[in-house]
Amino acid sequence: MTATQTDWSAARYLAFEDERTRPARDLLAQVPLDGAARAVDMGCGPGNSTELLVERFGTAAVSGFDTSPDMLAKARARLPGIAFEQADLATWQPDGEPDLLFANAVLQWVPDHVAVVVRLARTLRPGGYLAVQMPDNLDEPSHAEMRAVAASDPRWAARLARAADARDAVVDPGVYYDALQAVCARVEVWVTVYHHVLEGPGAIARWFETTGLRPFLNPLSQAEQADFLAAYTDRMAQAYPAQADGRVLLRLPRLFVVARR
Amino acid sequence: MTATQTDWSAARYLAFEDERTRPARDLLAQVPLDGAARAVDMGCGPGNSTELLVERFGTAAVSGFDTSPDMLAKARARLPGIAFEQADLATWQPDGEPDLLFANAVLQWVPDHVAVVVRLARTLRPGGYLAVQMPDNLDEPSHAEMRAVAASDPRWAARLARAADARDAVVDPGVYYDALQAVCARVEVWVTVYHHVLEGPGAIARWFETTGLRPFLNPLSQAEQADFLAAYTDRMAQAYPAQADGRVLLRLPRLFVVARR
Numbered sequence: 001m002t003a004t005q006t007d008w009s010a011a012r013y014l015a016f017e018d019e020r021t022r023p024a025r026d027l028l029a030q031v032p033l034d035g036a037a038r039a040v041d042m043g044c045g046p047g048n049s050t051e052l053l054v055e056r057f058g059t060a061a062v063s064g065f066d067t068s069p070d071m072l073a074k075a076r077a078r079l080p081g082i083a084f085e086q087a088d089l090a091t092w093q094p095d096g097e098p099d100l101l102f103a104n105a106v107l108q109w110v111p112d113h114v115a116v117v118v119r120l121a122r123t124l125r126p127g128g129y130l131a132v133q134m135p136d137n138l139d140e141p142s143h144a145e146m147r148a149v150a151a152s153d154p155r156w157a158a159r160l161a162r163a164a165d166a167r168d169a170v171v172d173p174g175v176y177y178d179a180l181q182a183v184c185a186r187v188e189v190w191v192t193v194y195h196h197v198l199e200g201p202g203a204i205a206r207w208f209e210t211t212g213l214r215p216f217l218n219p220l221s222q223a224e225q226a227d228f229l230a231a232y233t234d235r236m237a238q239a240y241p242a243q244a245d246g247r248v249l250l251r252l253p254r255l256f257v258v259a260r261r
Numbered sequence: 262m263t264a265t266q267t268d269w270s271a272a273r274y275l276a277f278e279d280e281r282t283r284p285a286r287d288l289l290a291q292v293p294l295d296g297a298a299r300a301v302d303m304g305c306g307p308g309n310s311t312e313l314l315v316e317r318f319g320t321a322a323v324s325g326f327d328t329s330p331d332m333l334a335k336a337r338a339r340l341p342g343i344a345f346e347q348a349d350l351a352t353w354q355p356d357g358e359p360d361l362l363f364a365n366a367v368l369q370w371v372p373d374h375v376a377v378v379v380r381l382a383r384t385l386r387p388g389g390y391l392a393v394q395m396p397d398n399l400d401e402p403s404h405a406e407m408r409a410v411a412a413s414d415p416r417w418a419a420r421l422a423r424a425a426d427a428r429d430a431v432v433d434p435g436v437y438y439d440a441l442q443a444v445c446a447r448v449e450v451w452v453t454v455y456h457h458v459l460e461g462p463g464a465i466a467r468w469f470e471t472t473g474l475r476p477f478l479n480p481l482s483q484a485e486q487a488d489f490l491a492a493y494t495d496r497m498a499q500a501y502p503a504q505a506d507g508r509v510l511l512r513l514p515r516l517f518v519v520a521r522r
Contacts, residue, residue, distance in 0.1 A: 029290055173456050173512075178505040189510070193452040195434050244439040249450070251434075 010046040010074035012210045017048060019196045023254050024049040024104040026192065027133045028056065030258045036061050036099035042089050042120075043067075043106025047075030050082060053102060061099075065092060090116065097125035103132045105211075105254075113168050117257070118179050124261035130180070132257040135212075136170040136191065140251060141239035142208060146216050149231045156228070159219045166215035176257045184259040192256065195249040201236035204250055205229055271307040271335035273471045278309060280457045284515050285310040285365040287453065288394045289317065291519045297322050297360035303350050303381075304328075304367025308336030311343060314363060322360075326353060351377065358386035366515075369395045374429050378518070379440050385522035391441070393518040396473075397431040397452065401512060402500035403469060407477050410492045417489070420480045427476035437518045445520040453517065456510040462497035465511055466490055 036057040041050040044064030053062045059079075065087040066072050075084050089103070090110050101120050107113040113134075121130045137143055150160035173189040180187045198204055209217070209229070217225045240248040297318040302311040305325030314323045320340075326348040327333050336345050350364070351371050362381050368374040374395075382391045398404055411421035434450040441448045459465055470478070470490070478486045501509040 026287075026290075029287075174504060174510055177456070177458075177510060181504065181506050188458070189456045191454040191456075193454070195438070195450045195452075197438075197449070243435060243442065245442050249435055249438060 007068055007070045010068075010071050012206070016196075016207055019194070020105075021048045021052070022194070023133050023192070023256075024052055027104060027131050027256055027258070028052050028102070030188065030256070031100065031129045031131050033057075033100060033129060038063075038094075038096065038098045039100035039102065040064065040094060040098050042092065042101060042103045043109075044075050044084065045071050045105070047078040047082075047084075049102065049104040050075060050079055050084075053100070054079060054082065057100075065089075094120075094123050097123060097128065099125060099128045101128075101130045103130075103134075105133055105135060107132060108134045108167050108170065111168055114171065114175060114179050117176070118183060121180055121183050121259055121261060126261055127185075128261045130184075130257070130259045130261070132176075132255075134170050134255050136253045136255045137212075137251075138164075138167060138169055140253070142204060142236070142250065142252075143212060145232060145235040145239060146208070146213060149228055149235065150216055152231070153227075156220055156224055160216055163215040163219070167212070170255045173255065176255075180257065180259040184261055186260045188256075188258045190256050191253055193251060193253045195251055198248050198250050200242070200246070200248055201233050201240060204236040204240060204248065205233045207250065268329055268331045271329075271332050273467070277457075277468055280455070281366075282309045282313070283455070284394050284453070284517075285313055288365060288392050288517055288519070289313050289363070291449065291517070292361060292363075292390050292392050294318075294361060294390060299324075299355075299357065299359045300361040300363065301325065301355060301359050303353065303362060303364045304370075305336050305345065306332050306366070308339040308343075308345075310363065310365040311336060311340055311345075314361070315340060315343065318361075326350075355381075355384050358384060358389065360386060360389045362389075362391045364391075364393045364395075366394060366396060368393060369428050369431065372429055375432065375436060375440050378437070379444060382441055382444050382520055382522060387522055388446075389522045391445075391518070391520045391522070393437075393516075395431050395516050397514045397516045398473075398512075399425075399428060399430055401514070403465060403497070403511065403513075404473060406493060406496040406500060407469070407474060410489060410496065411477055413492070414488075417481055417485060421477055424476040424480070428473070431516045434516065437516075441518065441520040445522055447521045449517075449519045451517050452514055454512060454514045456512055459509050459511050461503070461507070461509055462494050462501060465497045465501060465509065466494045468511065 039053045039057050039062050041064035044050045044066050050064045059081040063083045065085045067088050072084050147164050151157055177187050177189050300314045300318050300323050302325035305311045305327050311325045320342040324344045326346045328349050333345050371377050408425050412418055438448050438450050
């Protein structure tokens with residue numbers, strides 16, 4: 001994760017830990033490495049994805065980095081034996097040739113991420129893997145309505161005019177395929193559209209409060225944040241109608257790329 | 262799989278075995294059963310999905326059924342210790358309460374499959390799982406062009422007017438959620454859009470020749486089949502442009518449902 005103006009909240013991010021960890025599990029399940037001497041969790045967040053790498057490859061093989069001090073503190077507390085450092089994926093370079101570079105839900109915050117992905121793939125040992133997962137939800141109501149609420153109120157419209165720019169858009173799967181096939185032996189790309197079962201529209205707001213809403217909330221005062229969230233939650237109630245049991249399904253498409261060097 | 266006019270070809274179906282087995286693996290990975298006394302592979306095909314159940318639960322726990330004699334012969338040869346029977350998912354009923362009912366790429370051939378899924382879920386033991394995967398590709402070029410080729414030639418247009426009816430359309434994920442949540446403790450629904458890397462448009466035709474194209478090819482003479490396939494392959498070359506390395510990405514969306522009774 002990349003820090004913006006204020007730090008990330010690790011505790012609130014993990015309120016939906018099962019749902020947030022599933023894409024990382026699904027990604028790692030498609031990496032057919034029996035062992036690894038050097039596996040790096042790039043943008044490790046609070047360490048929930050790092051823990052999956054440790055389960056598979058052991059403590060000695062795994063390291064992680066993130067830009068957020070709060071996330072790093074949480075990750076270190078969770079996995080005391082692991083080396084975590086503060087670094088930015090946009091410029092980070094591995095020492096030596098890694099067996100696995102793992103990027104779970106981080107590259108959407110990195111400008112020009114296709115070029116970054118190719119640069120990183122070149123650093124892998126032959127036979128090593130790059131594994132990437134990115135939310136591809138900018139066209140979903142969850143994100144279209146963030147932009148709509150930002151534009152709808154003269155109190156904050158000017159301040160939030162560039163908030164949507166914090167995210168780099170996921171591009172067509174064929175673009176990742178072509179870019180990585182040029183430097184890799186094998187490339188697999190897929191998209192999974194999760195339908196997370198949440199208690200209601202308020203839970204959708206809480207889900208994104210710690211991720212996608214941050215560039216919209218950070219520039220606002222406490223009172224404005226509350227008003228923004230109330231308006232956003234109302235729109236979520238419209239966009240995600242209740243199922244028969246009263247819950248809502250949060251549709252969340254995510255792009256996956258697994259490439260073998 | 263459900264037989265139509267001629268039998269299924271197990272050997273040609275397995276020409277893409279890795280790609281065809283991956284959705285079954287992905288489905289089983291989301292079934293958190295440590296063990297099972299009774300796991301049934303419904304519409305087992307040539308046994309590649311059944312083999313995954315055997316790896317997880319052991320030979321004694323697993324059985325399978327299919328409508329196709331050729332598929333059943335292949336499955337029996339592959340897994341000699343397993344009880345395979347000829348049966349149709351539309352009417353089949355389990356003996357006793359199964360721990361797992363597994364339906365990989367079969368329910369799209371069963372009319373009114375949502376009602377069938379609910380009927381089957383009710384037969385599970387408490388805590389047992391229903392696991393379903395269905396291709397959701399009727400709106401993809403791969404299938405739109407089957408219908409277009411069928412309608413385009415007066416030699417066969419009348420005979421193929423109902424060919425598309427063989428498939429039951431996948432409905433909105435929320436419909437499966439509501440139908441199953443009424444009889445289950447927990448329901449998860451997701452869609453994965455695979456992008457299978459194939460050698461070219463001819464490989465797309467070979468992929469569907471043993472599945473989706475069957476209702477279109479079966480009513481035709483040998484010569485007509487060859488003409489149909491040539492026209493279809495031409496359209497695939499238009500619809501799936503080559504990647505930089507000359508290969509094509511076959512976009513194939515599949516719906517998954519995992520429900521715990």
